[in-house]
Amino acid sequence: MTFAPSVALFSGSMAAELADALRDGRDLHDGGPARLAILDPTTERLERARAIVDHGKSWRGRDGIWFAGRGLIADGGTLAFVFPGVDVAFEPRVDDLARHFALPIPTCTTPRNLHELGIGIVAVNRMLDGILRGLQVVPSHVAGHSIGEWSGMIATGILPDRAVEPFIASLDPGSLKVPGVVFASAGCAAEQALAALEGLEQIALSHDNCPHQVLLCGVETSIETAMARLRDGGVLCQKLSFQSGFHSPLFAGYLEPHRDNFARLPLEPARTPLWSATTCARYPDEPDAIRALAVDHLVRPVRFRELVEVLYATGVRVFLQVGTGSLVQFIDDTLRGRAHLAIAANTKDRPGMAQLRRALAALFVEGANLDSSILSPEKHVPAVRSDDPILADFLASMTAIADAERQVIARFAARDPAPRETDATCELSVETLPELSDHALVRQPPGWPVLSDREPVVPMTTLVDLMIEHAQRLVPAGVVIAVEQVRAHRWLVVCPPARVRIACRREASDRVQVAIGDYCQGVVVFSDRYPAAPPPDDVPLADATPGPVNTRELYDEHWLFHGPAFQGIAEIGALGSDGISGTLDVGKARGALLDNAGQLFGYWVVVHHEEDRMAMPVHLSRVRFFRPHPMPGQQLHCSVRVKSVDEKSVVADLTLARDGHVWAVVEGWENRRFETDARLWSVIRWPEKNLLSAVRRDGFVIFEDHYRAGATRERIARRFLDERERAEYERQTPRRQRSWLAGRIAAKDAVRDLLWQLGHGPLFPVEVTIANDPSGRPVVLTRTGRDVHVSIAHKPDVAVAIAGEKPQVGIDIERIEPRSDSFAEISFSDNELRLVQGEPRDEAWTRLWAAKEAAAKAAGTGLSGAPARFPIRDRAGDRLLVGDAWVTTRRYRDFIIAWTQP
Numbered sequence: 001m002t003f004a005p006s007v008a009l010f011s012g013s014m015a016a017e018l019a020d021a022l023r024d025g026r027d028l029h030d031g032g033p034a035r036l037a038i039l040d041p042t043t044e045r046l047e048r049a050r051a052i053v054d055h056g057k058s059w060r061g062r063d064g065i066w067f068a069g070r071g072l073i074a075d076g077g078t079l080a081f082v083f084p085g086v087d088v089a090f091e092p093r094v095d096d097l098a099r100h101f102a103l104p105i106p107t108c109t110t111p112r113n114l115h116e117l118g119i120g121i122v123a124v125n126r127m128l129d130g131i132l133r134g135l136q137v138v139p140s141h142v143a144g145h146s147i148g149e150w151s152g153m154i155a156t157g158i159l160p161d162r163a164v165e166p167f168i169a170s171l172d173p174g175s176l177k178v179p180g181v182v183f184a185s186a187g188c189a190a191e192q193a194l195a196a197l198e199g200l201e202q203i204a205l206s207h208d209n210c211p212h213q214v215l216l217c218g219v220e221t222s223i224e225t226a227m228a229r230l231r232d233g234g235v236l237c238q239k240l241s242f243q244s245g246f247h248s249p250l251f252a253g254y255l256e257p258h259r260d261n262f263a264r265l266p267l268e269p270a271r272t273p274l275w276s277a278t279t280c281a282r283y284p285d286e287p288d289a290i291r292a293l294a295v296d297h298l299v300r301p302v303r304f305r306e307l308v309e310v311l312y313a314t315g316v317r318v319f320l321q322v323g324t325g326s327l328v329q330f331i332d333d334t335l336r337g338r339a340h341l342a343i344a345a346n347t348k349d350r351p352g353m354a355q356l357r358r359a360l361a362a363l364f365v366e367g368a369n370l371d372s373s374i375l376s377p378e379k380h381v382p383a384v385r386s387d388d389p390i391l392a393d394f395l396a397s398m399t400a401i402a403d404a405e406r407q408v409i410a411r412f413a414a415r416d417p418a419p420r421e422t423d424a425t426c427e428l429s430v431e432t433l434p435e436l437s438d439h440a441l442v443r444q445p446p447g448w449p450v451l452s453d454r455e456p457v458v459p460m461t462t463l464v465d466l467m468i469e470h471a472q473r474l475v476p477a478g479v480v481i482a483v484e485q486v487r488a489h490r491w492l493v494v495c496p497p498a499r500v501r502i503a504c505r506r507e508a509s510d511r512v513q514v515a516i517g518d519y520c521q522g523v524v525v526f527s528d529r530y531p532a533a534p535p536p537d538d539v540p541l542a543d544a545t546p547g548p549v550n551t552r553e554l555y556d557e558h559w560l561f562h563g564p565a566f567q568g569i570a571e572i573g574a575l576g577s578d579g580i581s582g583t584l585d586v587g588k589a590r591g592a593l594l595d596n597a598g599q600l601f602g603y604w605v606v607v608h609h610e611e612d613r614m615a616m617p618v619h620l621s622r623v624r625f626f627r628p629h630p631m632p633g634q635q636l637h638c639s640v641r642v643k644s645v646d647e648k649s650v651v652a653d654l655t656l657a658r659d660g661h662v663w664a665v666v667e668g669w670e671n672r673r674f675e676t677d678a679r680l681w682s683v684i685r686w687p688e689k690n691l692l693s694a695v696r697r698d699g700f701v702i703f704e705d706h707y708r709a710g711a712t713r714e715r716i717a718r719r720f721l722d723e724r725e726r727a728e729y730e731r732q733t734p735r736r737q738r739s740w741l742a743g744r745i746a747a748k749d750a751v752r753d754l755l756w757q758l759g760h761g762p763l764f765p766v767e768v769t770i771a772n773d774p775s776g777r778p779v780v781l782t783r784t785g786r787d788v789h790v791s792i793a794h795k796p797d798v799a800v801a802i803a804g805e806k807p808q809v810g811i812d813i814e815r816i817e818p819r820s821d822s823f824a825e826i827s828f829s830d831n832e833l834r835l836v837q838g839e840p841r842d843e844a845w846t847r848l849w850a851a852k853e854a855a856a857k858a859a860g861t862g863l864s865g866a867p868a869r870f871p872i873r874d875r876a877g878d879r880l881l882v883g884d885a886w887v888t889t890r891r892y893r894d895f896i897i898a899w900t901q902p
Contacts (some may be wrong), residue, residue: 007361007375008041015053017068022050031369033074037361039064044628051631060341061358063628066365072341074367077317078140081132081155083125083326084145085302086117086246091348092124092324093355100353100374101131116228118147125151125323126164128345131356132322135371137363141316145304145327146207146246149297155322156270158283158290163265181250183240184223186230187425187499190305196229197222206247207302209326210333212427212499215240217248236425236501252299262291277307308334318366320359322344336432341366343754348419349476356476393888420506422473426466428458429497435589436462436494438563442718443687445764451495453766454721458492459566460617461598462591463520470502471512471524478510486522486620522620525575533626533662537639537655541576548575548607558685560599565589566594570635572603579641579652580604586634593630594623597654598669601640605650605671612673613681614715615650621668630658648673675712687719688762693749693801698888700802700899701753703746705738713741720745720765742799743792744770750801751780751788759803760784777860791857795895800901808885810858811899814850816843816891827852827867835875843896846874847889848880850898855882858900 010018013032021028038049041682043063052059052067059067073079084090106127108120123146144152153159183206186193191207193216197203203218203226216226219350225238229750267286276283277299284290308319308331321327321344331342345359346352357375366370393683430437430451439462440454448454468480492498500517503659507513507523515521553562555567559788566589573581579604598617630636636658644651654666693701707713721729721744732740748768755763769781770790780788780803790803793813802811820841824833828848852870856863863870874881878889880898889898 004489006040007039007357009361009372009375010036010363015056015067018067018790019050019053022046022053033068033070033420034067035066035071035074035365035367035843037066037365037375039358039361040852042852048628048631051634055631055633057632058363061343061362066361068365068367071288071366072317072339073363073709075317076315077320077366078315079137079320079363079368080141080143080311080316081129081139081152081322082319082327082331083129083142083144083148083151083155083749084321084323084327085121085144085148087121087325090117090121090324092120093348093350093352093602094127094346095352097127097131097346097352101134103131104128116375121147121323122151122154124346128156128322129155132320132345135360137320137360139272139320141273141275142270142312143277143307143311145209145277145325145330146302148323148325149274149277149294151323152274153270153283153290153294156272156274156283158267158270158274160266163267181217181248182223184227185238185240186216186227187212187230187236188214188216188230188233192233192235193226193230193787195484196226196233200225202250204248204250205301209302210306210308210330211336212333212425213330217246217250218604232501236499246298247300247302249299254586254695255295255298257576257886258298259291259295262294262594267291275307275311277302277304280310305334310753312338312340316482317341318363318368319343320363324348337882349473368707380851389821419474422470422504424470424502425499426502427497427499428492429494430456431497431793433458433494433590434460435565435592438565438567438589439595440563441491441561441715443558443561443764444766445688448766450723452493453718454495455491455718456494458494458498458519459591459595459598460486460488460520460620461594462589463488463492463516464522464594464620464623465591466502466516467514467520467522467524470504471514471526474504474512475508475510475526477528479529480625481527481531482622482624483620484523484525484622486520486623487799488520488618490519492516492519530626531624534655534665536637536657536660536662537641541574541581542578544574544576546574547572547580554603556703559603562595562599566592566595568592569599569603572600573637575604579639581637581639582634584638584656586630586632586636588632590857593636593656594664596665597638597640597656598671600638601650601652601654601669602650602671604640604642605673609673610678612647613669613674614674614676614684616674617669618649618672619668619670619714619819621670622666624665624667625663626665627661630663634658636663643668674715675707675709676728680707680712680716684715688764691749691753692716692720693746693799695749695753698890698899699901700800701746701750701898702892702897703742703749703799703801705742705797705799713738716745717741720748722766722769725769739794739796739799742797743794743801744800746794746801747778747780747790747803750803751782751790754788754803754805755782755784758786760786775860775861777857791854791899793853793857793897798895800897800899807860808858808902810854810856810887811897812850812853812857813892813895813897814853816846816894816896818842819845819849829868829871832872833881835872846896847898848898851882851889854887854898854900855885859883 010028012018012028012030012034015034018036026650049065059065090189106123108116142152154164169629189211193214195207200222203222204268205214206217207215230237267287267290274283278300279706280303290539317340319331319342324346328342328344343359343362347355436456439459440456442455443634444454464483503515505513510526512524549570551569568585568587569582570585571583580600582600586593602615606613639655640652642652650671652669654669683692693703695701747770748765751768753765771779773779778790778792780790786804789807789809790801791809791811792801793811800811800813803810832848852867855870870882872880872882880887887898887900889896
């Protein structure tokens with residue numbers, strides 16, 4: 001008996017017809033291009049499907065729903081069968097398929113060696129090909145990966161039926177002798193892998209699978225060396241369990257048995273175009289040319305990535321993996337960002353009939369005309385909404401039956417061994433997740449060309465979504481009801497692109513621990529259904545008042561940093577001493593809905609604190625889910641209840657509900673408070689209009705670095721330094737970094753203040769670059785067209801700078817401290833010492849030295865160990881005549897500041 005839920009199919013000329021049919025509770029099957037498939041069409045799933053259809057955007061399988069207003073095949077794309085070859089993921093689920101279609105169970109589905117693995121792969125691929133064709137799923141193109149091309153030769157008739165059994169029989173253990181070499185997988189592009197092989201012997205790149213995965217084949221010593229080189233470059237590598245030498249020159253001495261086997265086989269032209277991953281071209285028609293290619297195929301690399309590109313260029317838009325393996329991931333990685341569908345006909349994560357039904361549903365929606373009889377759609381679909389009490393009772397009983405059916409399926413599925421761990425590497429960037437360009441922490445000028453200067457980061461809520469996605473692979477039939485113990489350790493910046501390892505480990509049947517590199521971790525909790533939801537949070541807030549700003553002001557005035565893709569606060573409701581409420585728009589960006597709830601919480605912190613207002617999420621105790629994720633365009637009410645506030649963090653519970661039904665509850669959302677005073681907060685909001693330094697009436701600026709937290713200094717550096725300057729900052733020693741950064745802040749603020757005085761408009765810190773000429777003198781570069789000069793001086797906690805339109809600007813700051821008699825003998829003349837006679841010695845000598853330093857900087861030479869070159873000739877109060885230039889000096893706390901007049 002096969003336990004598989006039914007799939008309801010709809011087709012019409014346009015999406016609106018499908019939506020109407022769902023509302024009216026009627027079938028619609030006119031064969032039109034607008035198509036919908038719903039796995040296990042419960043009332044709740046039907047309602048969700050209608051929302052998807054109303055939204056109009058293609059939906060490919062999430063939550064058991066497929067929809068397209070006009071599918072890829074209906075729009076002119078073609079279907080390709082792709083057959084997997086040798087793969088560590090060969091764990092087929094075909095027993096139930098064999099029972100349903102009255103077929104013999106393929107041999108060697110649990111292989112013990114390479115010989116049995118080859119036979120098992122060919123047998124499973126052949127069985128699935130036959131089933132699909134029997135269901136009128138016919139490809140326009142066929143391709144294979146590695147020995148998957150042998151399956152392609154069978155499927156296209158190159159190997160006629162009469163030759164198949166002799167061919168399989170030829171795969172006896174004696175014919176599969178292999179060299180003593182090993183394979184290794186590397187998570188990088190072919191070019192990077194080839195660079196790691198330079199100078200190594202008996203090693204080759206054997207498989208170019210996709211932009212982020214290749215295989216290397218070679219002797220043990222060379223493999224170990226290549227892996228070490230790649231790991232030094234941050235590439236994840238893993239030695240594989242099987243040995244063959246296939247697809248590398250190292251197999252050349254083992255070809256004779258295979259050449260003899262192919263020589264004996266009758267070969268015919270392909271009935272359907274078969275494409276070679278060796279040549280990235282169609283198979284030839286002539287038997288001798290086919291034999292030559294089939295043998296050559298064993299010693300040349302698998303160019304699967306290139307082959308996918310070629311097939312896409314010929315018009316293939318739907319790729320069906322006819323077998324069990326990793327080709328879907330390879331195709332998705334290669335065609336990332338382009339319209340396509342890749343789906344497997346069989347997978348180790350789901351019973352055979354269940355996965356076949358999903359594949360057929362997906363193909364139907366994309367426009368394939370197939371035999372849908374095994375999908376067993378219901379003849380009468382209940383309407384999404386009805387006030388009829390009799391119908392409501394009927395629907396409730398149907399839902400109960402469906403729930404019982406799912407429990408039975410789950411029990412049967414639980415008898416099958418499930419993997420306990422998965423390990424995947426993902427690239428996170430603004431290319432793979434374009435919305436991250438709207439989650440950049442640093443405001444820069446509109447159209448600023450350097451993305452890294454904006455610091456795009458992955459929100460913690462997006463990381464939670466990634467956790468759920470990857471944990472689901474270990475519990476494919478489960479419903480995610482909670483994510484617990486989420487802790488973010490550091491920012492995940494995605495410019496340059498970040499390749500992160502996502503490791504999942506099944507702690508129990510219903511709990512999966514997930515670690516996303518060293519950035520974030522958490523536990524995903526599963527059940528067979530959503531739990532009963534608590535009532536909405538409708539208790540009034542204490543001391544409630546209307547929010548002080550409207551939604552547009554919230555974003556346009558930069559109380560929050562988020563760009564359009566993450567701007568989901570539709571309305572601020574009430575603001576109380578113990579929390580805040582509001583309305584959220586469900587956006588399309590991954591993790592945006594929970595991020596919007598966090599924004600509401602963050603705004604409460606901003607309003608209620610003058611110091612340390614910047615608050616970012618670091619920990620979620622638990623997020624509980626009671627319904628599927630709402631659809632884009634819907635709205636939810638969010639209430640935030642603040643539970644605790646201290647100097648370092650703020651903790652709250654959040655409730656999100658739609659139409660009075662709670663979707664999710666967040667318990668223990670902790671925001672860390674970052675060090676921010678009023679001056680820094682103004683720079684965070686409006687960096688183009690505000691200075692972090694204080695402007696002195698004497699014409700210079702002073703920056704006092706009282707910020708103690710390293711994280712705060714990093715935030716400041718990101719706002720003041722561009723990409724090149726940050727690299728220079730990183731090259732400083734840890735002891736020097738702080739004073740170097742302080743000097744750059746003061747210099748940029750001095751230049752911006754001068755330009756504002758000269759009538760220039762808003763100017764961001766990154767629009768001012770401070771470089772150095774060969775002598776070390778600071779040089780100002782701006783796009784204003786004005787010739788501006790600057791002088792800088794800094795100590796560990798304080799920096800000063802002065803800017804002018806003339807080159808003769810100089811400034812120095814010196815700490816008042818004891819100086820020896822020998823220092824004075826070297827540095828000052830008797831006449832200079834007489835100018836400060838009678839004054840406290842430490843302050844007087846510091847004043848003389850600072851004046852000389854400022855004058856030397858103005859001259860563009862520096863003291864260069866020769867203070868006598870800058871004699872102090874006269875004095876008028878705090879002003880000293882150094883050479884021909886007057887230098888003003890002032891005591892500032894424990895320092896003397898000296899500067900020339902710009």
